[in-house]
Structure formats: structure tokens, C-alpha cells
Amino acid sequence: MKETLYDKIWNEHLVHQNTDGSALVYIDRHLIHEVTSPQAFDGLDIEKRKIWNKDSIFAVSDHNVPTKNRSSGISDKISKLQVDTLTKNCQKHNINYFDLNHINQGIVHVIGPELGITQPGMTLVCGDSHTSTHGALASLAFGIGTSDVEHVLATQCINLKKEKNFRINISGRLEDHISSKDLILHIIGVIGTSGGTGYTIEFAGECINNMSIESRMTMCNMSIEAGAKSGLIAFDEITYNYMLNKTYAPSEKYFDNAVKYWESLISDVGAKFDKEISIDASDILPQVTWGTSPEMTTNIDGKLPDPDEESDVNKKEYIKRALAYMDLKPKQEIQSIAIDKVFIGSCTNSRIEDLRQAARVLKGNKINKTLKQAIAVPGSGHVKKQAEDEGLDKIFIKSGFEWRDPGCSMCLGMNDDSLLPYERCASTSNRNFEGRQGDKGRTHLVSPSMAAAAAIKGHFCNVVDFLNEK
Amino acid sequence: MKNKIITGQAIPFTQSNIDTDAIIPKQYLKSIKKSGFGPFLFDSLRYLDPGDLSTTSSRNVNPDFILNIEPFKTGNIIVANDNFGCGSSREHAVWALKDFGIEAIISSSFADIFHRNSFKNSLLLICITKDDIEVLLDDISGSAKYELTIDIQNQTIKTPNNTVFSFDINPSDKERIILGYDDIGLTLQHSDKIKEYESKMKIKKPWMFEDNHE
Ligand code: SF4
Numbered sequence: 099m100k101e102t103l104y105d106k107i108w109n110e111h112l113v114h115q116n117t118d119g120s121a122l123v124y125i126d127r128h129l130i131h132e133v134t135s136p137q138a139f140d141g142l143d144i145e146k147r148k149i150w151n152k153d154s155i156f157a158v159s160d161h162n163v164p165t166k167n168r169s170s171g172i173s174d175k176i177s178k179l180q181v182d183t184l185t186k187n188c189q190k191h192n193i194n195y196f197d198l199n200h201i202n203q204g205i206v207h208v209i210g211p212e213l214g215i216t217q218p219g220m221t222l223v224c225g226d227s228h229t230s231t232h233g234a235l236a237s238l239a240f241g242i243g244t245s246d247v248e249h250v251l252a253t254q255c256i257n258l259k260k261e262k263n264f265r266i267n268i269s270g271r272l273e274d275h276i277s278s279k280d281l282i283l284h285i286i287g288v289i290g291t292s293g294g295t296g297y298t299i300e301f302a303g304e305c306i307n308n309m310s311i312e313s314r315m316t317m318c319n320m321s322i323e324a325g326a327k328s329g330l331i332a333f334d335e336i337t338y339n340y341m342l343n344k345t346y347a348p349s350e351k352y353f354d355n356a357v358k359y360w361e362s363l364i365s366d367v368g369a370k371f372d373k374e375i376s377i378d379a380s381d382i383l384p385q386v387t388w389g390t391s392p393e394m395t396t397n398i399d400g401k402l403p404d405p406d407e408e409s410d411v412n413k414k415e416y417i418k419r420a421l422a423y424m425d426l427k428p429k430q431e432i433q434s435i436a437i438d439k440v441f442i443g444s445c446t447n448s449r450i451e452d453l454r455q456a457a458r459v460l461k462g463n464k465i466n467k468t469l470k471q472a473i474a475v476p477g478s479g480h481v482k483k484q485a486e487d488e489g490l491d492k493i494f495i496k497s498g499f500e501w502r503d504p505g506c507s508m509c510l511g512m513n514d515d516s517l518l519p520y521e522r523c524a525s526t527s528n529r530n531f532e533g534r535q536g537d538k539g540r541t542h543l544v545s546p547s548m549a550a551a552a553a554i555k556g557h558f559c560n561v562v563d564f565l566n567e568k
Numbered sequence: 569m570k571n572k573i574i575t576g577q578a579i580p581f582t583q584s585n586i587d588t589d590a591i592i593p594k595q596y597l598k599s600i601k602k603s604g605f606g607p608f609l610f611d612s613l614r615y616l617d618p619g620d621l622s623t624t625s626s627r628n629v630n631p632d633f634i635l636n637i638e639p640f641k642t643g644n645i646i647v648a649n650d651n652f653g654c655g656s657s658r659e660h661a662v663w664a665l666k667d668f669g670i671e672a673i674i675s676s677s678f679a680d681i682f683h684r685n686s687f688k689n690s691l692l693l694i695c696i697t698k699d700d701i702e703v704l705l706d707d708i709s710g711s712a713k714y715e716l717t718i719d720i721q722n723q724t725i726k727t728p729n730n731t732v733f734s735f736d737i738n739p740s741d742k743e744r745i746i747l748g749y750d751d752i753g754l755t756l757q758h759s760d761k762i763k764e765y766e767s768k769m770k771i772k773k774p775w776m777f778e779d780n781h782e
Pocket of ligand 1: 160161205206207226228444445446505506509510527528
């Protein structure tokens with residue numbers, strides 16, 4: 099039987115087939131953070147249940163942590179209680195936990211791969227929808243709710259229905275300065291935010307084959323924005339090289355055996371996909387979202403839609419409402435939109451490659467005087483250190499950016515970093531929902547280099563033209 | 569045969585893609601409890617002034633928002649367009665809906681993780697066609713009081729004018745709503761199988777079971 103990569107990982111992890119078509123699936127890795135775990139630990143305590151395999155768990159605080167003056171602790175009492183609760187739960191159960199000042203601390207989806215906690219062929223869960231990120235390493239990774247966090251803590255398993263197989267073949271190569279963020283936004287624009295619902299998406303094709311793991315993670319990260327719980331990319335030499343010298347990667351004793359296993363983590367030629375589409379990467383332009391859903395995206399030369407030209411009443415209302423919320427006009431040119439703030443960070447775009455791309459644009463430039471704030475938030479302690487070793491922090495600071503400590507930060511603004519009402523932000527994060535970055539705040543999703551270019555100009559512009567003019 | 573009937577006022581949401589950030593905004597995720605989220609359901613749409621867990625003053629309600637309008641205010645069944653519950657995996661969204669008093673949501677599609685979270689908390693989700701949703705939404709906005717009756721065992725929704733829609737539901741989801749499950753308890757009945765699987769894998773893929781403690 100020819101199998102897809104998803105079929106292979108699924109079959110490998112089957113513990114028990116239930117009669118209703120669902121199955122009990124074994125979970126190799128469980129990542130936890132402060133926001134979605136306290137109620138799960140409570141549940142265990144109430145039922146006097148034990149943790150099945152503490153070695154499979156890694157914990158970190160990221161959503162609710164300050165990104166400056168960290169040494170003085172967390173001033174918000176409610177946030178502090180949440181972080182302290184995670185710390186206590188980890189101590190009590192002897193779970194690996196990276197505290198705020200540990201170099202390994204960072205956004206859970208950045209540190210998993212970076213530390214080798216995430217490995218090819220694993221099943222991996224986390225109480226967070228962007229767990230799909232880890233699929234870039236050929237691991238089956240998906241977000242779960244708190245009841246499931248408790249379930250996995252207690253049983254190391256989860257009851258699941260198998261999803262269908264969806265392959266997106268991406269031919270061609272991305273032009274210079276166009277990133278995988280532009281590509282995935284374009285794809286979501288094409289298939290819509292529920293285009294992947296019920297499927298596991300495998301990204302494949304020439305464009306993916308030439309992509310770094312960091313860029314692949316950006317693709318898989320946003321597969322949830324297309325409705326798919328998991329995104330997957332096959333194991334290859336790029337994955338192999340990435341796995342070398344990682345802290346928690348298989349030890350020397352087992353490494354060669356692991357690699358042998360990893361090499362099987364590809365979809366067989368002729369494997370059956372329930373759905374397949376093709377995308378040509380070579381003519382994709384930088385993307386900017388204009389609305390309140392990631393599917394509301396257009397390229398930098400584009401204009402906003404006109405609801406009056408939409409015949410479907412629901413869609414018409416949907417567009418109208420988004421334009422009103424964003425305070426934008428039908429047919430307005432994307433490049434005419436001026437911004438108040440810039441955020442470079444989040445599990446979508448806070449890895450070293452992202453910071454390098456932004457710094458390349460910022461080098462020798464100053465952010466626009468009209469900007470109220472621009473912040474760069476590295477995804478982890480290691481990313482931060484690497485960036486500082488390369489002198490990127492200096493480029494950011496010299497241009498007028500604030501250089502912060504790692505965390506989710508303004509991606510969802512649970513800490514102090516958030517938009518004030520009606521502020522408009524060019525953001526490298528993944529969600530532009532109403533109020534996502536702050537009550538009544540307005541978010542435009544872009545790539546790191548597009549965010550940097552917007553910071554300099556004070557409005558959106560084509561980063562490719564900008565760099566060519568330089 | 570056991571059954572469960574849910575009866576009550578329907579609340580129309582014509583918008584599609586209602587996301588979990590809207591259902592319960594981030595500032596409430598700081599709570600380490602499972603209860604008490606009801607007052608914050610759709611918080612930024614429901615109130616005119618901002619709030620968070622430390623707010624003690626009373627809030628200014630938005631008179632135009634559906635949950636502030638009679639009789640929807642005390643409704644228990646949401647009828648919504650496509651892709652309800654998309655976005656974040658926060659189970660707080662489901663806790664907030666339940667705490668407010670919502671017992672069922674009818675839509676043409678739901679986001680996957682939201683779907684799981686709902687049934688884990690005995691919140692019934694019903695999927696019907698887009699056309700049927702249109703009919704329901706048109707009907708509800710036309711009349712102020714609009715009570716639906718959902719018969720879970722027989723998989724039907726009855727409207728006040730006696731139209732009956734039938735719906736499909738996964739048998740285990742159905743059982744879960746009618747009987748209630750202790751999922752962890754049920755899974756632990758397979759403990760031996762899990763252990764057996766684990767011992768096999770420890771031989772086949774020992775690197776996945778290394779002791780990672782520092
Ligand atoms: S960076 Fe944003 S999307 Fe990623 S885990 Fe944190 S809050 Fe979620």
C-alpha cells in the first residue's frame with residue numbers, strides 16, 4: 099500500500115482502534131505553557147490521577163510574560179499567578195521547565211524545534227493551535243484544548259479521527275525578498291480559512307524542497323489559519339542538517355538509527371491524496387492582509403475589495419464589516435495605508451532568519467517619524483543571543499526599533515505589549531482578528547521584510563522595489 | 569432509550585468565521601479557573617468599555633449587540649454561519665459559552681479544535697447545510713421570540729412553525745452528550761495496551777524515550 103507521510107505517522111502511533119471510527123493515538127511529545135495548562139493540572143489533582151510520562155513533557159511560559167525589565171519579575175499580579183502556577187505544577191511533577199531567565203525560554207513553537215525537542219516522525223501536541231508549526235520537521239503536530247491536555251498528561255494518548263490527506267504542490271521559486279509568509283498568506287487567500295478543515299495539509303514541490311526549516315515552519319504555522327490542524331513537510335537533507343547538534347536531539351548512541359527511521363518519513367510516490375492543488379510560487383508578490391481574517395489578503399500592488407461588487411450577501415456583509423472595523427475604504431490602494439506601530443515577532447516570524455531579513459531592510463535606515471512604536475521580539479533566548487552575536491540588535495536599535503526579550507508579546511497582547519484602540523499595526527504574526535492585538539486594534543499581517551519597509555516609510559510599500567532603489 | 573431534549577430561544581449570528589478571540593478575548597485567559605467566564609462572553613462586542621479580570625465597576629453594555637437584546641439575552645441555542653469557532657485552541661471559549669447558558673450551536677461548519685473542545689464539555693454542535701442555516705437565520709430575525717427544540721436521540725430540530733430539520737451526528741458524540749463521559753477513565757481502561765505499545769516503541773525507537781532531565 100502506498101502511503102502518505104500523514105498515513106505513515108498515523109499508523110505508527112495507533113494504540114487502539116475504537117468501534118466508532120476514531121482511534122487511540124500515542125503522543126510522543128507534549129509541550130505545555132502557562133495559559134492552557136492550569137485547569138488540566140487541577141483536573142488531575144481532583145481525580146488523583148498521575149502523569150503518564152513526565153519525560154515526554156517540556157514546559158515554558160511565553161504568552162503572558164513581560165518582554166522588558168524581566169529581571170524585576172512580572173508586575174501584573176494575575177499574570178504572575180498564572181506563571182507561578184505553571185512553575186509550581188512543573189516542580190511538583192518533576193517536569194522540564196524553562197523559567198523566564200533561562201536561555202532556553204521562548205515561544206513554545208520556536209523552542210521545540212530549536213532545542214531538538216521536536217523530532218521527525220513524532221506525534222506532538224500542545225494546548226495551542228499553532229502547534230502545527232512543528233510539522234515542518236515531518237512530525238505530526240496539532241493544537242489541543244485544555245481537556246485534551248489533561249487527557250494526554252494522564253494517558254499519553256488522545257482519541258482522534260483520522261483527517262483526510264490534502265497536498266499543496268508548490269512549483270517554482272520565490273523571488274528575492276519574497277518570503278514563505280507571503281506564500282502562505284497567498285495560499286490562504288486562495289483556499290480560504292476553512293479550505294483545510296478536516297484535512298492534514300502536506301506542503302510539497304520544488305519551492306518547498308528549496309526552503310529552509312525556518313521558512314517551512316512559517317508555512318506549517320499558518321496551516322491552522324487555513325483550517326487544518328496540522329501541516330506537514332517531508333523529511334529531507336535540509337531536515338537532517340537542521341537536526342544536527344540540537345540539545346535534546348537523539349543522543350549519539352541512537353542518532354544513526356534515528357536517521358534511518360527519519361528517511362522513511364516521506365509520502366510514497368503514487369500515494370493517494372483526497373485533495374490536491376498546485377500553486378506557482380514564481381509570480382507571488384508581497385502580501386498584506388487588509389481585513390479581519392487571514393484570508394482577506396492581497397498583494398502589495400492590490401486594492402481593497404468593493405462590497406458593492408460582491409453578489410453573495412453574506413460575503414458582502416463580511417467585507418463591509420471588515421472594512422468598517424479596519425477603517426478602510428473600498429478600492430483603497432494597499433500602499434496608501436499608513437500605520438502606527440510595527441511588530442516583528444511571534445511563532446510565525448521570530449526566528450533568526452526572520453530577524454535577518456528585517457535587519458537587511460532596516461540597515462542604514464530610520465523608522466518613520468510618524469510611527470508611535472516599533473518592536474522586535476525574538477522568539478527565544480537562543481534566537482536573541484544569535485541575533486546579538488551577529489549584531490542585528492544594533493541595526494534594530496539604531497533604526498529606532500525596541501529590542502525586547504522573548505515571548506508571544508504583541509501577537510496577542512496578553513502582556514503589556516498591545517495596541518491601543520484604533521491603532522494600526524504592521525505585524526509579522528498570524529491573526530488579524532478583531533481585537534487580537536488589543537481591543538479595537540487593527541492588524542495587517544505581513545512578512546518581516548515588509549514590516550521593516552513599512553516601518554521606514556510609515557505606510558505599506560513593496561519591499562522588493564524599496565531594496566532595488568537602495 | 570435515554571434521550572436529551574434541548575429547548576430554548578435561538579440567537580442568530582449572521583457573520584461567518586466567528587473566532588475564539590471574539591468569543592473570549594485574551595485578557596480573560598489569565599484566569600487559572602474553568603468557571604466564571606460567562607459575563608465575559610463576546611466581551612468586546614458586548615460592552616462599550618474595556619474590561620479585564622480585575623474590573624470591579626459595572627460595564628457599559630452595547631445595546632446593539634445581540635446578547636444584550638431581548639429575548640436573545642436569555643437564549644441558549646446559537647445559530648451561526650460558516651466556520652464557527654475558528655482560530656485559537658482556547659477551551660475558555662467553550663467554558664464561556666457554557667457558563668453563559670449556551671447548550672447548543674447550529675452552524676454549517678465548525679473549526680476542528682473548537683469542535684473537540686465543545687463535545688469534551690457537553691456543548692452540542694450541530695452541522696446542517698448552508699441553505700438550512702439561511703432559512704433558520706431568516707426566520708429568527710423575522711420574529712422576536714423563536715424557540716427551537718432539539719431532539720438529540722432522533723436527530724431533529726423543530727422550529728416554532730413546526731418545520732423539522734434533521735441532522736447527522738457522530739454516534740459517539742451523540743452518546744457523549746446524552747450520557748456524559750469520563751474520557752480519561754475510558755482511555756485508562758486501555759492502560760495495558762498503551763503500555764504494550766510503549767514497550768514495543770522503546771525497542772524500536774529508543775531515542776524518543778531518553779531521559780531529558782537536566
Ligand atoms: S506567538 Fe502568538 S500565535 Fe504563537 S503561540 Fe504565542 S500567542 Fe500563539
